[in-house]
Amino acid sequence: MSTTLAPADLHARPADGTLVVDVRAPGEYASGHVPGAVNVPAEHLDTLLPDLRAAAERRDLVVVCAAGQRSAAACAKLADAGVEAVGLAGGTRAWAAEGLPVDSAARAGRTVWAMDRQVRFAAGSLVLLGLALGRRAPKARLLAAGIASGLVYSGLSNTCGMAAMLGRLPFNRPEPGALDEARAALRG
Numbered sequence: 328m329s330t331t332l333a334p335a336d337l338h339a340r341p342a343d344g345t346l347v348v349d350v351r352a353p354g355e356y357a358s359g360h361v362p363g364a365v366n367v368p369a370e371h372l373d374t375l376l377p378d379l380r381a382a383a384e385r386r387d388l389v390v391v392c393a394a395g396q397r398s399a400a401a402c403a404k405l406a407d408a409g410v411e412a413v414g415l416a417g418g419t420r421a422w423a424a425e426g427l428p429v430d431s432a433a434r435a436g437r438t439v440w441a442m443d444r445q446v447r448f449a450a451g452s453l454v455l456l457g458l459a460l461g462r463r464a465p466k467a468r469l470l471a472a473g474i475a476s477g478l479v480y481s482g483l484s485n486t487c488g489m490a491a492m493l494g495r496l497p498f499n500r501p502e503p504g505a506l507d508e509a510r511a512a513l514r515g
Contacts, residue, residue, distance in 0.1 A: 330402060331416040334425045337361070337389055346386045346513070348379070348412070349419075350401045351393060352499040354439025359429040361391055361415070361422055365512040368501060369401050370494060375506065378513040380410050388412035393441055394420050396485060445493050450474050 337345070347364040349356050356366040367375050369392075382388065383405075390405070390412050392398040398414035405412045415422065423429050440448070457470030481487045493499060501509075 330399070331395070331414045332389055333416050334422040334427055337415055337422075338425075338427050340387075344386055345389055346382050347389050347391055347415075348401075349391045350397050351391075351419075352439070352442060352494050353501050353505060354498050355393060355441050357431060358439060358441070359423065359431045360419060362428050362430045364391060364430075365509050366501070366505070367509050367513075368494070369397055370491075371501070371506060371509075372401060372404055375510060375513065376405075376408055376410070378510050379405065379412075380408070382513040383410045383412065389415055391415040391422075392418045393443065394418040439498050442490050442493065442499075445499075446487060446489050449489060449493060450478060 337347070342363055347361050349360050349364040349366050350369040350372070351360075351366070352368055353366060356364070360366070367379070372379070379388065388405070388411065390398040390401045391414070392401070395414060395416060395418045398418060402412045402414050417424070419429070453474045454471045457467050457472070457474070460467035461471070477488060481489070
């Protein structure tokens with residue numbers, strides 16, 4: 328079985344035979360997602376694992392993120408738990424690039440940036456801060472060096488510690504009751 332599914336292939340599948348699980352942060356999900364997708368942020372997969380397992384017994388699971396990295400990690404985690412799932416090749420970016428429909432949900436009247444944009448902004452800001460402060464206190468340049476080292480490690484390991492930290496900020500966490508809604512959707 329393939330580990331990914333092309334956007335056009337997912338779009339052609341009957342909705343009642345496929346359950347799309349979006350593992351992005353709630354703010355990212357709200358900014359645009361595959362129609363009918365259930366938001367189960369990656370850090371909450373373990374919490375909803377029994378419900379995901381039961382859903383996978385009834386329907387095919389397709390896991391989605393922005394570009395495919397987080398969904399691949401989520402599929403691997405689910406596979407380790409004995410749950411069969413495939414990822415959406417290229418994520419919601421590829422889905423939207425093919426002109427397929429995208430749903431969005433307003434979240435408290437504001438739009439949350441995609442996680443990769445949040446990481447770029449935070450990393451760039453911290454590097455600039457380290458360099459600016461380094462004019463008066465040379466040791467402050469270590470901040471810029473530390474962030475640069477983290478970015479290199481992130482590229483080599485295909486993981487991102489900064490994204491994990493940013494994911495814990497209030498606007499990136501599920502609102503109260505959101506996991507209960509996801510659980511009900513998985514059971515439905």
